[in-house]
Amino acid sequence: MVDVLAGLAKALELILTGDPLIYDIIYRTLLFSGIATILAALWGTPISMLIALRDFRGKALVKAFFNSLIGIPTVVLGLVLYLVFSKGGPLGFLELLFTPGAIILGEAILVTPILISIMTNAIEAVDPQIMNLAKTLGASSSQASVAVLKEALNGVILSNIASFNRAIAELGVALLVGGNIAGLTDVLTTAISRYTQSGDLGFAIALGIILMIIVFVINGIVIMGRKAKWLLTVWRMPSS
């Protein structure tokens, strides 16, 4: 108990004094998870639109496949990617193992099923007549698809937020393919693991608090952003 209290005190000191080591890890974490989310969105968005807007044989199976991958243990994926990126693996020539690139790619692969599942559901929930409406107003098929995507904006944002949260909070992929190299590939989760095992509870607790704050702040910004949009809408309504 004394250790825990001492750790908490140390954590607050580190956060409030702006310890450069802490903020270096925070920056790396946000950068890797942010790029991973963007990558997942880049390839996941067209896949989601294809699944949601087209009818094809095996559609239910494809959706079930992505849904089931949401729960993949991060350490299992980390192990698979380790074998792929290692010297003897099929992508060993890329020399990605224990580099930031491996973490980014690994996390992007990890969160893709979440992004696709949520985004697909959001697009499917859009009134099917929106597509026809856009076409009757002169939109091409791709322009009409974009119109549908815009209607699903809340779900699209949610899918990205959920993906980012999963990326930032995962441990297995970052640890196994990143190697937790101090100053290069250590992120919040791997650093928490390292400092806990080494007995440096102050650092571990500080990083844990920061991780939680990041998650709450991002979600808070999204909620406030949507609330601001609603208030703006109300303000703009003409008085009857």
Next chain:
Amino acid sequence: MTAIVKLKHVTKTYADKTVLDSVSLQVLDGEILALLGPNGSGKSTLLRLLAFLEEPTNGEISFQGITIDGRNAEQMRLQSSLVFQQTVMFNTSVYNNVAFGLKIRKIPKATYDEEVRNALRLVKLEGFENYPARKLSGGEQQRVSIARALVLKTKLLLLDEPTANLDPKNSGILEEVIATVNREMKTTIVMATHNMFQAKKLPTRIALIEDGRITEIGAPADVFGKLSKNIAGFAALENTFRGNASVTSEDTTLVDVGKGVKVEATGHCEGEVSVFVNPQDIIVSMDALESSARNVFKGTIVEIVDLGALVKLKVNVGRLFVVQITKRSFAKMGLNLNAEVFLVFKASSVQVI
């Protein structure tokens, strides 16, 4: 008048159901053509083909001499616009809804801004530019839909039951807009309706459509004069009945439409006729009203359809009548299924054909 659209033996089949059966039709430049038929007759499908949203299973459609196929349909869609029966709004402001098609066409903002405001003025929605479109009433949304289509100034404007779910005020505004657009902008309009009253009033020509086939086409006076041959199918039209007319001692016409129901109309008619009563002209009452109305029937509510601000009731008085009342009246009267009500309407509200 030259034909702007030609359909040659057009058939449309979904799975094993034939919705349109070898339809041949010409839409003339500058006319208002009404497609009159009951629900399920193929009107909406025909409009979707004219909007180049779908291709026919068989047959050919041409627009200004160009045959439409999968390769040019997307381009040809810029020449027509379709307003759906059920309003569909993008989740944004009224302004952005109306401007959508203009933005697709890459019209500069300075130009489309004026067009959007003019269109909203035409449908009497000026001042609503920034209003969230989905928060409008059903009638206002339908007016936005019309503005959204009009602003594109397409050669062909297609309307699927534009006033089906509207109150008399909004219906009146829309009918006025349709007439104005055709008269001043020379827009060719094809509108689907199952309202005989509207079909008589607005169009240059009427095409009767039943079970996916066009059975009659011509000027309203000609078509309604021949309606007797086709009326069996049109019994499905709202408040349209076939019966035997005789002149009464009070110089009105009494039409026996069967099942103990006799409808009184003004004027002199004898023999087999069709009668039509606009659902909006019928009053619903809990008691038999003492009034000048000649037609009072007691019946039971057998169907209730929520149309947003309005409620549509089907009342069985021996024959089925469709009536429209406001939701407020519906709630105030405490109506529900199987409730006994009285339907009241004047002899002058009855159209005899």
